[in-house]
Amino acid sequence: CQKELLTPASETAVATLDLAQFSTVLRVQGQVLGLYAGLRAGDFYGGRYPVYNELRADNYIAQSSNSVTAYQTYMYTLGNGAQEVTGFWGSAYNTINRCNLFIEGMAAKGTGVVGDAVGKNYVAEAKLVRAICYYSLLQLYARPFYDGQGSKPGLPLRLTGNSVAGNYDLARSTVAQVYTQVLKDLNEAETDLPLTYTTAVNNTIRAHRNTAIAFKTRVYLSMQRYTDVITEANKIVSTAGPFTATTGVAHALQADITNVFKTPYTTTESILSMPFVNGTENAGGQSAIGSYFFGTKLYSLNPDGIIGDATFKAADKRRSFITLSGGLPYMSKFPTLPAANFADYVPVIRYAEVLLSLGEALARSTNSVDAKALALLNAVRTRSDATTVFTAASFATPSAFFDAFVKERNIEFLGEGLRTPDILRLGLTFPARGGVAAVPPTSSQYIWPISGTELLYNKLMTDNTN
Amino acid sequence: QxxxxxxxxxxxxxxxxxxxxxxxxxxxxxxxxxxxxxxxxxxxxxxxxxxxxxxxxxxxxxxxxxxxxxxxxxxxxDAAVLDEIVVNGYSTQKKADVIGSVSSVTAKQLENKPVQSFDQALGGKAAGVQVTLPNGVLNNPPVIRIRGTNSISLSSSPLFVVDGVATYSGDASGSSAAGNALASINPNDIERVEILKDAAASAIYGSRAANGVIVITTKRGKPGKAVVTYDAWVGTTKARNLPELLDAYQYVELKNEGLRNAGLFNQATRSFNLQNDAAGNVINTNWYDYIYRTAYSHSNTIGVSGGTESTNYYLSAGYTKQEGIIQHNDYTRKSMLAKVDHKEGKIFAFGGKLQYSNEQNLAATSSGSLSGEAFGTGGLGRLAIVTAPNVAPKNADGTYNIFNATTIGRGANVGSDVGFYNPAAVLDLDRSNNELNHIQGSVYLQANITDWLYAKSVYGVDYIFSDNDSFFNPINGGSAASGGSASASFSKNKRWVWTNTAQATKTFGEHNFSLLVGNEQTRSTVNGFNASRTTLSDPAFNSFAAGYATPTAGGTVGENYLVSFFGSLNYNYAKRYYLTANVRQDQYSAFGADNKKGTFYGVGLKWEIANEKFWTKAGLDKTFSSFSLRGTYGTVGNTAGLGNLASYSFYGTGLYNGSPTLVPTQTGNDQIGWEESKKLDLGINFGILNDRITVEAAYYKNTLDGLIYSVPQIPSAGLPSEPSLNIASMYNKGYELTISGDAFRGKDFSWSPSFNISYNKNEITSLSEGITQFLTTTSSLESASISQVGGPLGMIYVVRTAGVDAASGRRIFIEKSTGKKVLYQQVAPAGQFRYTYEDGTEAKNGISLANDASPYKNTQPKFSGGFDNTFRYKQFDLGLTFTYQLGFSIYYGTNSGLRDQRFWNNSTDMLRRWTTPGQETDIPKIVNGDNVSNGSSFPIDVNVFKGDFLKLRSASLGYTLPVSFVSKAKIANARIYVSGNNLLIFTKYPGSDPEVSSNGNSNSAAGVERNSVGNGRAFTAGISVKF
Known part of the structure; x- marks a missing residue:
């Protein structure tokens, strides 16, 4: 008998015996890119996550009632078993586990293979991806930070890799504890990430030092920690306009916003985006962001939403992202059609957001119509609408100034999935639209329920209650 | 002197x-x-x-x-000689010496049947062996269960051993045409089939024996002058009992009524209408005429057998061409078998066999009947009943009647599709073909060292080359939207088996010993590639080799290795006390690192009381010519269907912006091992009137532990897949009874009946901690099957209903949580609701599968068996084989489609629909778009029926020509016959055939019919000649 035949090796996949997935430089690199591939999954940034954050808010009207394409999210009728609820939960945790396994495997073997310096870079990328995962989960499954200063139930915080069947019962950490971990990951990532890559595309689709910093501005803004937003943003925003990043990748607003959403999708404004390649890396037909808003026209724009706002002027370049079809307005920021497999890059974070976050933080922390804040607001507005220049006189109160930032974000990031987090962080009410009632922060519908399968199998898990 | x-x-x-x-x-x-x-x-x-x-x-x-x-x-x-020997794997035994539970089926019962493979003819032949032909697609592997369904996630099909080599079984085709791997054997080449049911009989097959073992022995040469046999039959097959559909007039009337009831009717923009053809006749298409056909088949086998005491040979060639009841579903087999056995001197013997077959399994497109196809848009079983009867397959100019790439033309109907694909277009233009080249060969060398000891070495190969060729036309159908496509795939399944055994047989006084020891290695590999090409350059072509715009390609690779050591001891004292003990140790590559090795055993005891002196003294021998009690017990395993690399955790490759990625793809279980089946078998066998009548009765219990179940893990643990763990438990227990004999034996007339019945009870005893049930879907869409701890596998899972409200014509559902009646209406006028309680208040939760379905009926037959009769009158013979299955239900999902109120054509049941307040009927008011009331949206109890049936599976009437007549033509023996298959079905099941499975071999989703093509009825006439 031939003993060796009893332990066959796969010819198509890498078995994890002796951490073989860390045995070569190529495999380690493949795993790093695999972390981003997890982030890019259809249920996550590959489309559905930003879609959910759009549809929960006030800018859309459903043109279909297919529950496969987020109708229940739109209607706030989700149960624990809804595909959205279980699908995104699973997808994000799957990516978190990839990161955990990777971080552990690098310590055990991978760093020895790729060398300390590169190993640090890679681990930092894993931490950044993990931070995005936890932050994103918080936006849908947990009460916003302001509500009890993070004391409300957060998420099961998993920081070790799981690879075999086991008892993985784990209770929820608090919202604050999860945010603390997110910030810890981002801080460590900032230290160890490379300043830049050699190509524009890698500067867009992989994390570098400014990515960690930029993402921290988003996290601190969600926590209403405005001075921290300022501290972080100032690392990558020059003191005076035109605002640019002076270290690392030279982020700057593009003169024409439409260039950000076109081939090659790799301008310095895109801090992190998820790439798709027609033919070989297609976006899923029912998960692609473009299929919801334009390709299959499942949701039209709500005429009473931000597109109905009088200050969002006709001349505004950002109105070119609105296309009429069959008499209804559709959001055409992601215009690639199904024939080309919706191969638009999906932005995770753009430089415009850092500028607006900094501006809003300056305004709120000083409770004034801060001059630099005003300059930042204008930088974003006038880029697309030269006819509108805000002045201090434009805002009667600091509060009106704050609202201007929220509105600007609503215009600027329409379709990019920032609207729901913006409503949540400030405790605003989801406005009523198209027969769907308003959802105030006190409503149980304000956030999603917990995944039904998680509740079924994780005996320490608890559902969201109001 | x-x-x-x-x-x-x-x-x-x-x-x-x-x-x-x-x-x-x-x-x-x-x-x-x-x-x-x-x-x-x-x-x-x-x-x-x-x-x-x-x-x-x-x-x-x-x-x-x-x-x-x-x-x-x-x-x-000596015909009886064959009956007295039992082939139980690695050796043969006299039937009287066998202790384990073994059923035998002989050549006569299998040959010259209008089937593609012998296993299709096994139904009803042996107690405890349930054979279901799941549909009418040619060369579809039957579902075979020996003493119940013995696995949850792995296969419950038995192990097949052909001439000592464990062979491939199941569907080897990669196309929409089924390709049973076992069909390579010409049924006329089979000498006998043994079915090993208990542990004592099957433990010699160790880790693969839990589902029973079917041992096939092909014919071999017999000493003497060459005997030439020629067998031929021709036959026809027709679909039977197809649901009666609305014709064009009825369709238009009812569909417009549905539109009116929904408030949607508008003659100009939304209506169904009759249309005339070019000759001025109303188009009234019966799609059955285009999809089904009267099929013609024939089969020819010629064999020559002969030899001397030292060298024997058998050579046969077969050619069969069979048509299925669906258009373009064809089967052709060319087969050859050559066998030589030679004795060299007193010690050595060697020989071998070579069997080759080339099989063409042809289909135009999906029948919708194979596992996973039930809801396919292009499934022919479904297209036949869905497509509107008031449109024609072709336009007056001869072109196909199409609306767009994926739907048939609407004719005079306005505002709605009236079908999916044009059946005529896909039947004419598409193909999904498979070709199998199957080689099974073996050579052996045997040394008869002494008269009581021999050693034998057998090396066998089993190669299946499966070649698939598909084309989807660019006009209408599955790939028309992308300009047509062609795909090709090729897969090489190769196995070699090397077996070395030694057997000693010796008698010391009254002590009879037989000891067998052996070693065996089995190595299987699979290698394949596939490619598909989309967007045809020139629509005139349909070859894979033509020009296309977009190619994609992939491949498969796999291997496994099994190495075994085994021993078998048989002992009896004075033919009164029998003992058997079998043990096998298997090491299998698919198992976890620490679990590679498993040891299996079976022991049995038998007491032949009829050979006791007191028996004779008491005069019982006058009544009972034999009477034995036996009991066996043992542990065997199941590995069939386990992934070759299931023990490993894997990282797989992908792409991120064109660069390779590596991500977790499989959660392995390095502890994975065989499923364990502990088999207990107790039996009584006796013969009366000099064994003219024999009775075999048995009780058995299979206790199954360590069944593999994919245990759901906590989602937040982030594992890439559900790991397979040996964790679930189940049992099958039951009784079997076989009575056979010569009921009447006269000079001119005789009647030999054989009756068998078996009862089986299946129950899941545990799944995994905290998990008490799971659903199994039909074709990933409909969850009509549920398996629960404490119940049998695969119960029907439906929402309960309470008829139709006579006042309003609405379907009444039962809300599970409250038991309240909930009335449904597809279109709720302003101020009303779709779901209301009887008092008119809204039933806020509506009715859904998740909230309101419950386990309803069992799908596994409690009783199954057969009743075989052979009558002879002078030169005439008549054979009647009945099979039956009792005590089970079928979810007739097709019925929900036949009553669906979208554009789909309906059964004539709808003619008794509710129309008038106060009308008592079982068919709700028809409202356009209603796919809820009749069970399309979620399964309902209305579509569950008792499946009990008694079938006259085959009947044959033969006439043996007088020797005096045929000998003039140097013919030794000639018989002509006519026969019928699937002739009569006694059942209350309203579908085409209660012997059905839309989920093929599935363990946990049996008893579901969804858009299947039923079994046809066949008539054949044939001749068997021996020179």
Whole structure:
């Protein structure tokens, strides 16, 4: 008998015996890119996550009632078993586990293979991806930070890799504890990430030092920690306009916003985006962001939403992202059609957001119509609408100034999935639209329920209650 | 003083001389053998020698008085000899010595049937063996269950061993045409089939025996002058009992009524209308005429067998061409089998066989009947009943009637599709073909070291090359939207088996011993590639090799290795007390690192009471010619269907912006091992009236532990897949009874009936901690099957209903949580609701599968069996085989489609729809778009029916031509016959055939029919000639 035949090796996949997935430089690199591939999954940034954050808010009207394409999210009728609820939960945790396994495997073997310096870079990328995962989960499954200063139930915080069947019962950490971990990951990532890559595309689709910093501005803004937003943003925003990043990748607003959403999708404004390649890396037909808003026209724009706002002027370049079809307005920021497999890059974070976050933080922390804040607001507005220049006189109160930032974000990031987090962080009410009632922060519908399968199998898990 | 006696020995049937017959003077050691001409001479003592004893393998031993110096002796072939031997894997035994539970099926029961493979003809032939032909697609592997369904996630199909080599089974086709791997064997080449059911019989197959073992022995040469046999039949098959559909007039009337009831009817923009063809006749298409056909088939086998005492040969060639009841579903097999056995001197014997078959499994497109196809848009079973009858397949100009790439033309209908694909277009233009080249060969060398000890080495191969060729046209159908596509795939399945055994058989006084030890290696590999090409350059072409815009390609690779050591001891004392003990140790590559090795065993005891003196003393031998009690117990395993690399955790490759990625893809379980089946079997066998009637009764219990179940993990643990763990438990227990014999034996007339019945109970005893049930879907869409701890696998899972509200014509559902009646209306006028309670208040939660379905009926037959009868009257013979399955239900999901109120055509049941307040009927008011009331949206109890059936599975009437007549043409024997298959079905099941499975071999989703093509009814006429 031939003993060796009893332990066959796969010819198509890498078995994890002796951490073989860390045995070569190529495999380690493949795993790093695999972390981003997890982030890019259809249920996550590959489309559905930003879609959910759009549809929960006030800018859309459903043109279909297919529950496969987020109708229940739109209607706030989700149960624990809804595909959205279980699908995104699973997808994000799957990516978190990839990161955990990777971080552990690098310590055990991978760093020895790729060398300390590169190993640090890679681990930092894993931490950044993990931070995005936890932050994103918080936006849908947990009460916003302001509500009890993070004391409300957060998420099961998993920081070790799981690879075999086991008892993985784990209770929820608090919202604050999860945010603390997110910030810890981002801080460590900032230290160890490379300043830049050699190509524009890698500067867009992989994390570098400014990515960690930029993402921290988003996290601190969600926590209403405005001075921290300022501290972080100032690392990558020059003191005076035109605002640019002076270290690392030279982020700057593009003169024409439409260039950000076109081939090659790799301008310095895109801090992190998820790439798709027609033919070989297609976006899923029912998960692609473009299929919801334009390709299959499942949701039209709500005429009473931000597109109905009088200050969002006709001349505004950002109105070119609105296309009429069959008499209804559709959001055409992601215009690639199904024939080309919706191969638009999906932005995770753009430089415009850092500028607006900094501006809003300056305004709120000083409770004034801060001059630099005003300059930042204008930088974003006038880029697309030269006819509108805000002045201090434009805002009667600091509060009106704050609202201007929220509105600007609503215009600027329409379709990019920032609207729901913006409503949540400030405790605003989801406005009523198209027969769907308003959802105030006190409503149980304000956030999603917990995944039904998680509740079924994780005996320490608890559902969201109001 | 001696004298010389000479003689000649000939065969009774053929008259041919028989060489090698042993001729011995009774009571002496003086003997000789017949020569090539069947002649012998022998010196006989002048006095004292009265008789000669003539014996030869396969013939009845004859004692003849020495009358004169020249004898003419006729020996008769011993049909009974075949019945008295049982092939149980690595050796043969006399039937009387067998302790384990073994059923035998002989050649006569399998040959010349209108089937593609022998296993399709096994139904009803043996107790405890349930054979279901799941649909009418040609060459579809039957679902075979031996003593119940014995697995949850792995296969519950038995292991098949052909001439000592464990062979591939299941569907080897990669196309929409089924390709049963076992069909490579021409059923006419089979000598006998043994079915090993309990542990004592099957433990010698160790980790693969939990589902039972079916041992096939093909024919081999018999000594003597060459005997040529020729068998041929021709036949026709037709679909039977198709649901009666609305014609064009009824369709238009009812569909418009549905539109009106929904408030949607508008003659100009939304209506169904009759249309005339070019000749001015109303188009009234019966799509059955385009999809089904009267199929013609024929089969021919020629064989030659012969040899001497030292060298025997068997050679056969077969050609069969069969048509299925669906258009373009064809099957062709060319098969050859050559076998040689040779004895060299007193010690060595060697020989071998080579079997080759080329099979064409052809189909135009999906039948919608194979596992996973039920909801396919292009499934022909479904297209036949869905497509509107008031549109034509073709336009007046001869072009296909199409609306767009994926839907048939609407004709005069306005505002709605009236079908999916145009059946005529896909039948004419598409293909999904498979070709199998199957080679099964083996060689052996045997050394008969002493008269009680031999050693044998067998090396066998089993190669299946599966070649698939598909094309989807660019006009209408599955790939028309992307300009047509062609795909090709090729897969090489290769297996070799090397078996070395030694067997000692010795008798010490009354102690009879037989000991077998052996070693075996089995190595299987699969290699394949596939490619598909989309967007045809020129629509005139349909070859894969033509020009296309977009290619994609992939491949498969796999391997496994099984190495085993085994031993088998059989002992009996004075043919009264029998003991058998079998043990096998298997090491299998798919198991986890620490679990590679498993040891299996089976033991059995038998007491043949009829051989006891007290039995004779008590005079019981006058009634009971044999009477034995037996009991066996053992542990065997199941690995069938386990992934070759299931023990590993894997990282797989992908792409991120064109660069390779590596991500976790499989959660392995390095502890994974075999599923364990502990089998207990207790039985009584007896024969009365000199074994003219034999009765076998058995009780069995299979206790299944360590069944593999994919245990759901906590989602937040982030594992890439659900790991397979040996964690679930289940049992099957039941009774079997077989009664057979010669009920009447007269000079001109005889009747030999054989009846068997078995009862089985299946129950899941545990799944995994905290998990008490799971649903199984039909084709990933409909969850009509549920399996629960404490119940059997695969119960029907439906929402309960309570008829139709006579006042409003609405379907009444039962809300599970409250037991309240909930009335449904598809279109709720302003101020009303779709779901309301009887008092008119809204039922806020509506009705859904998740909230309101409950386990309803069992799908596994409680009783199954067969009733075989052979009548003879002079030269005529009549065979009637009945099979039956009782005590189970079927979810007739097709019925929900037949009553669906979208554009789909309906069954004529809808003619009794509710129309008037106060009307009592079972069919709700028809409202356009309603896919809820009749069960399309979620399964309902209305579509569940008792599946109990009794089938006249086959009947044949034969006439054996008188020898005096045929001998003039040098024919030894000739029989002509007519036969029918699937002739009569006694059942209350309203579908085409209660013998159905839309989920093929699934363990946990049996008893579901969804858009399947039922089994047809076949008539054949044939001839068997022996020269």
């Amino acid at each position: 001696t004298r010389v006696v000479s003689g000649k020995v000939t065969d009774k049937t053929t008259g041919a001389p028989i060489p090698g017959v042993s001729v011995i003077i009774s009571g002496t050691r003086t003997s000789t053998q017949t020569d090539r001409t069947g002649a012998f001479t022998l010196a006989v003592p002048a006095d004292g020698a009265k008789n000669l004893r003539l014996s030869f393998v396969g013939y009845v031993t004859k004692i003849v008085p020495i009358t004169g110096n020249s004898l003419s002796i006729i020996l008769e072939e």
